[in-house]
Amino acid sequence: MIIGFCGSGSMAAAMARGLAGQVGSMLFTDSGSGRAARLASELGGEAVGSNHELAERADLVVLAVKPAKLDEAAKELSGAKVVVSLLGATSLQRVRGVFPGSEVVRVMPNVGVEVRKGVLCVAGGPDAELRKVLEGLGHVVEIEDSEFDAATAVMGCAPAYLALAVEAIADAGAADGLDAELARELVVETTVGTAELLRVRHPADVRKAVASPGGSTEAGLEALDREGARGAFEAAVRASLERMRG
Numbered sequence: 105m106i107i108g109f110c111g112s113g114s115m116a117a118a119m120a121r122g123l124a125g126q127v128g129s130m131l132f133t134d135s136g137s138g139r140a141a142r143l144a145s146e147l148g149g150e151a152v153g154s155n156h157e158l159a160e161r162a163d164l165v166v167l168a169v170k171p172a173k174l175d176e177a178a179k180e181l182s183g184a185k186v187v188v189s190l191l192g193a194t195s196l197q198r199v200r201g202v203f204p205g206s207e208v209v210r211v212m213p214n215v216g217v218e219v220r221k222g223v224l225c226v227a228g229g230p231d232a233e234l235r236k237v238l239e240g241l242g243h244v245v246e247i248e249d250s251e252f253d254a255a256t257a258v259m260g261c262a263p264a265y266l267a268l269a270v271e272a273i274a275d276a277g278a279a280d281g282l283d284a285e286l287a288r289e290l291v292v293e294t295t296v297g298t299a300e301l302l303r304v305r306h307p308a309d310v311r312k313a314v315a316s317p318g319g320s321t322e323a324g325l326e327a328l329d330r331e332g333a334r335g336a337f338e339a340a341v342r343a344s345l346e347r348m349r350g
């Protein structure tokens with residue numbers, strides 16, 4: 105399968121890195137920055153001269169431009185067979201409206217796709233072949249088009265929030281004298297193990313299992329409560345939703 109990326113920014117790069125070696129070939133365009141050529145040379149794909157050529161040659165076009173560029177890109181991509189829209193806060197109906205002759209699927213991936221451990225929310229009924237491609241990038245969940253904003257706020261944005269927590273905990277360890285690299289390694293591997301555990305246990309059970317009464321984790325959780333950690337995460341999700349809904 106030939107996959108064409110219209111847009112070669114952060115999300116196109118993450119997806120293309122995850123797909124490298126799993127699909128026939130990859131084509132890239134940008135709006136003049138040179139990022140398409142850099143990505144093509146990193147991954148062994150090809151930067152093509154125009155979106156028109158991209159639409160002609162690709163079996164599937166991944167639309168990875170900012171939402172404000174949708175109309176412009178759609179004009180240049182007319183004739184694309186299948187379009188996978190990654191556009192945040194842009195309904196399936198809106199994208200289908202500007203690609204009348206194409207099959208359109210909406211996908212919201214997160215950056216974990218780069219290491220094939222992403223979450224991909226999907227609407228629009230991908231066929232079996234496309235579903236297999238997406239499953240190569242991580243955990244695929246079909247949701248309603250109307251659920252995308254809320255889903256994006258918790259899975260699209262969350263890698264940044266979780267990364268902040270990892271950074272803060274590791275920095276605090278380093279402040280007490282641990283080597284900074286070692287502190288980061290300890291927290292990252294702890295995060296990986298905790299994520300696996302959270303697949304089989306409820307978050308409240310994991311908290312309870314670690315925080316024995318009167319112990320050091322309990323003191324830590326009390327400090328997090330005092331500092332408003334839960335409220336801060338809730339505020340982050342609300343702020344993301346407000347920005348998305350303009």
Ligand SMILES: NC(=O)c1ccc[n+]([C@@H]2O[C@H](COP(=O)([O-])OP(=O)(O)OC[C@H]3O[C@@H](n4cnc5c(N)ncnc54)[C@H](OP(=O)(O)O)[C@@H]3O)[C@@H](O)[C@H]2O)c1
Pocket residue numbers: 110111112113114115116133134135136137138139140155167168169170171173176177190191192193212213214215260
């Ligand atoms: N970043 C994320 O974690 C994430 C997660 C899920 C979904 N998304 C969605 O993915 C889309 C891209 O986000 P991003 O963070 O990757 O943005 P980005 O880093 O700003 O990249 C946008 C890319 O689009 C290119 N572009 C603009 N107009 C174009 C045109 N007419 N033809 C071809 N390329 C064009 C830009 O070209 P230049 O390089 O020349 O500027 C750039 O390469 C957005 O709609 C966003 O909602 C992002």
